[in-house]
Amino acid sequence: MWISQHGFIEKILKRFKLDSCRAVSTPQTLSPLPLPATSDQDDVNNPKVPYRAIVGCLQYLVQSTRPELVNAVRTLGKLLSKYMLENYVMAKRVLCYLRGTIDYGLVWRKVESPKLRFVANADADIGNEKDDRYSITGYVLQLNEWTSAYTSRKQRIVTDDTCCAEFVAASECSTMII
Structure with missing residues (x-):
């Protein structure tokens, strides 16, 4: 069984006038993320920019x-x-990525073997959050190649090296398994 949201993606690309945009190969760039805006900056929360609507569709x-x-x-x-x-441009990049990957989705295959195969992958990004230097945990849990759980979130503690950040990510993934 295969589940894709091709129609929904087409609809949001048309809604935000990006149905003919040039596709990009990644949803994010490698450049450092911008710091959150301050209230005294120009163009903060411009109501003419559909940033919140785009993020809601992406969520x-x-x-x-x-x-x-x-x-x-x-x-x-x-x-x-x-x-x-600047944040709106980042959101539009994700939409351009979707244009190139419009048929991606989740696949569930019938397993021929009666054995259950459980795979967990975890990773961490050490201190890339400019505003507070917390690391990011990401993990994916799969049962017989079926993606059952996934997340990306800020770690609860500040880690000072890669090994610690990876250990925290593995620990959070293990907690989800249990």
Whole structure:
């Protein structure tokens, strides 16, 4: 069984006038993330920019069929209260990524073997959050190649090296398994 949201993605690309945009190969760039806007900056929370609407559509996709977007959408979501044009450009990049991957989705295959195969993958990004230096945990849990759980979130503690950040990520993943 295969689940895709091709129609919904087409609808949001048309809604935000990106149905003919050039597709990009990744939902995020490698450049450092911008700091959250301050109230005294120009163009903060411009009502003419549909930033919140785009992020809402992307959050729906992440919860349904697009686990590869979870970190990009987490990053966009934390900027909802104070966003700028730069953040809107980041959100449009995710939509351009969707244009190139419109048929991606989740696949569930019938397993021929009666054995259950459980796989857990965890990773961490050490201190990339400029505003507080917390690391990010990401993990994916799969049962017989079926993606059953996934997340990307800020770690609860500040870690000072890669090994600690990876250990915290593995620990959070293990907690989810239990």
